Amino acid sequence: MENRKPRVAIQGIRASFHEEAAFKFFGDDIEPVECSSFKQTFEKLQAKEADYVIMAIENSIAGSILPNYTLLMNYNFPVVGEVYLPIQLHLLAYPGVKFEDVKVVTSHPMALRQCLDFFEAYPHIQLVEGTDTAACAKRVRDEKLTDTVAIANTLAAKLYGLDVLERRIESNRTNYTRFLILTDHNDAEKIQANKASLCFQVGNHVGALAKVLNIFAGQELNMSKIQSMPVLGKRNEYNFYVDVEWEKQEQYDTAIRQILKYTQNFNILGEYLKNDGPPTP
Structure with a gap:
């Protein structure tokens, strides 16, 4: 492992908040391993296809993520670190799209709930739940959507080449998530x-x-x-x-x-x- 980047299993795809948290903890020189579920991140670590797991464990608004405590016990990998990440949510659009063109906004259900105050002033905009903030941003880019925008972070805007229509639309500016870092060896x-x-x-x-x-x-x-x-x-x-x-x-x-x-x-x-x-x- 000395000669290669640490492989970090993240829930979600590139530019998700898990990847952003991984960058904050490990630095930019990592190899993210995309996973469709928290359970899969542990399976990647167990199969030696990842060196670390980074996993959200609590959010200052939503509280503890209870199923993840069960994963901690079931897999018994040691916790070797933690990181706190401020959750800043932005409205991302395909290049050239104007706010008045927007009919639909899509994102992870938690992100949508954290931005409800912003959309009260725009009742004509439909809120559609997606699987992941970054995945919704990627879909806007891949499908060249001109009436649909995504709620995601600046990492997603940069990676998928999207314009930031509105910044910091979250209702609570002190929102943060705590992540745990786990591995299959003890660094204590x-x-x-x-x-x-x-x-x-x-x-x-x-x-x-x-x-x-x-x-x-x-x-x-x-x-x-x-x-x-x-x-x-x-x-x-x-x-x-x-x-x-x-x-x-x-x-x-x-x-x-x-x-x-x-x-x-x-x-x-x-x-x-x-x-x-x-x-x-």
Whole structure:
């Protein structure tokens, strides 16, 4: 791998937000591996057809992407990094098309929902859902559509040669998505980790989860996220996904040793360097 670009599996096609996030984390010198689903990104990594997976895990408006937590557990690849990407949405048109020509706008359902305020002033424009922001932009280019525009990022405008009719049409200017980076080998020994993603279960009795959370507090670990999901087929049993951050490694090590006494099916999904946090618009 030293002599070639890292192959990064992305959900979607070139110029998707996943590719943009991959560029932000790895730099431009990568080989994106296009995948039609999140599951396929993991399959590419498992088959050695990719070196890394980059996967959205939460959005500041839509919340956690719950099926992706299941993929984390099912495939058990270590998380080795994270990146936050501001989601900036633009109206892209085939060259020469004017705004007054537009009858249809197409994009991923999430992108359409994030731009509804803009289109309230244009009730004659039909909103049509597509599979992917970049794929919708590519379709406008490939089919030379003159009455249809796409909502996508500037990466898509550049790659597919489209004009930007309107910039930043998203309703919430502080919208961002957090992505996780996974691989089939553990890079933890190469870095001084200060953040971890954990998964565990606790007993179904009073104070069971509180004991674990108090251990984090006692060791001065910052719990930056907690997400619960039902254990498939088991009533009143939940997996808890927790992200913790620390300043002193010994505090984290002590907390993990103590937590093992109060949890079942404890998993460290990954230890990595924390990102600076959500970006400012």
